[in-house]
Amino acid sequence: MSVDVGSPAGAADTHEVLTAFLGRLAQLLLRNSGEGAEQVESAVRTAARAFGATADLVVLPEAASVAVSSHGRNSTVNVRAFPEVFRLDQLAALKPLLEDVENGRTTLREADRRLAAVERAPAPYPWWLKFAGIVLFCVGFAPLMQPTWYEVWTTAVLASIGGGLAVASERLPRLAAVLPLIASITVSLVTLEAFARTPAHGGPVLLMLPALFFYVPGDYLSAATAELAAGFLSTGAVRLVYAVFLLLQLYVGVVIGLLITGRSRHALFDVAAHGDLPRWALFLAWIVFTVGTVLAFAMPWRLLTRLLLLVYLTVGVQTAATKLIGEVGGTFVGAVVLGLAATLLARRPGQPPRLLLLLPGFFTLTVGSLGMRGLTALAGGYVIAGFQDLGKLVTIVVAIAAGLLLGAVLAQRPHGHH
Structure with missing residues (x-):
């Protein structure tokens, strides 16, 4: 400095x-x-x-x-x-x-002292709780890819590998620089060798994705789109390039795993297994997901109830709107409601910042996984499906960013003060 x-x-x-x-x-x-x-x-x-x-x-x-x-x-x-x-x-x-x-x-000197205390504060949870949070985060997301018990327990195993690497990277800077690539290679190898031996359990990509969801840059993609929309062109463009770079690391890792195992590229088929999870398990999955989000991203534990309500609100609105106007429209409406609710809550004294209120609900809108599915489908030779997923990614990223932005605008006070 x-x-x-x-x-x-x-x-x-x-x-x-x-x-x-x-x-x-x-x-x-x-x-x-x-x-x-x-x-x-x-x-x-x-x-x-x-x-x-x-x-x-x-x-x-x-x-x-x-x-x-x-x-x-x-x-x-x-x-x-x-x-x-x-x-x-x-x-x-x-x-x-x-x-x-x-x-x-507060005085300037007191504000300076308090800022220093925030900077020096240790992480609120020990490494093993962060590890548990990453596993829960991924397991809670798994039923969204395939509503099967097989998907849930394989995700628990694979996410333990990804979570272990994430925790280790905090002490190994060299690992942190290539973490998405190493995590993707490892998860790809274990999935292809141990869990994706038969199409009855669904495609390998669908088994891998929940465990890699922690590394998928959905937040960067959405933030980049919002910055571009708000006129921060340089910042938005750089962040967008970085998000694509992270996605490519994950994609290359999956392909390297394919090469090491000697499997045909057509092994990366993207077919879902028949669902066998009961409805109550799907409902409880969002609780697991939200608890995991709090621990993985070091959010204050006292926020859990509020975040859980916002997650269920987002999921409920998105599901209902999707049935009426389709996936893109449902995602947009879900993002508007989430942005409106988070902005109104964050404005009140004593409430957490808007980003904390947005993040779990935002993840339920599942942006980045479409990019991974599109790239791996292309690698598997499924060109039409791959480009369909990538096209859907672009559309949904814009829908989420525009929805969150509209929600924030609707929550503005009449004189425009946030």
């Missing part, structure tokens, strides 16, 4: 503290920028105004430049942070701080 500071005289010390505070705030927001660049820019500018300053930002997905003007002085701070959504406890702790700053309930 580089700060351009002039001579330390008069109010210079306050200006320096404010500049450093805004830079660190931008960095923390950037690291948790699952909703895109607009939220980073808005929060930093609001905080600057609250302390009698102005801030102009240039935001990219992994970097931001913050120009601060206060006390007759100008400084610029440049920060870098890799965007992710794995420490949402920090975002939850940041919201009351930002509310106090905006409403003049």
Whole structure:
């Protein structure tokens, strides 16, 4: 972080503290920028105004430049942070701080101290609970791919492999750099060798996908689309390219697993098995999924009930609307309702940030898995099915992003203040 500071005289010390505070705030927001660049820019500018300053930002997905003007002085701070959504406890702790700053309930020095405490806070759950969360997250998603007991228990085994790699990557930076690829190769090998020996259990891709769902960049795809729609062209384009790169890592991993096992590329058929899960199991799966989401993404446990209600609301609306107007229309309506409900809730004091309220419901709309299915279908030689899935991916990504955006707009106060 580089700060351009002039001579330390008069109010210079306050200006320096404010500049450093805004830079660190931008960095923390950037690291948790699952909703895109607009939220980073808005929060930093609001905080600057609250302390009698102005801030102009240039935001990219992994970097931001913050120009601060206060006390007759100008400084610029440049920060870098890799965007992710794995420490949402920090975002939850940041919201009351930002509310106090905006409403003049805290001094600059106190706000700076509280921000430092948020930055230093350890993860709320130990590694083994995060591992359990990833497994539950994937298992809860499994019935959406194939409503069979076989899909559920194979996902539990495969997700344990993916979850173990995810937890290990936190201590092994080299593994983290190629984590989606390594996870995809490993899951592909085990699936093809142990679980996908007969078509009666469904296609290998359908068995692999739930275990890889934790790595599918649906959040990046949707955030990129929202950024492009909001006019953040550079940020949206870069994030979109990165999301496609992650999808390609997963795709290449599946193909490498196919090559290692010596199976024909036509082994990547995409046929679903006959469902044998009772309705109560499908209903309870969303509870398993939501608990897994809370643990895997470090959300405060106290939010579980609210998040579960939003998940069931999203699923219910999407299911009902799909029966009336088709899959794309149902997804759009589900996203509108989710965006509206999350925005209205997040506006209230004491409620978590909008991203935390959106994320579990957003995952139920299942964006990225269509991209994986499309790419693997192409690799298997099923060209028409592959392009159909990829075309559906583009349509549904746009539908989700547009729906969430419309929901947020509908929740705006009449004078347009969020």
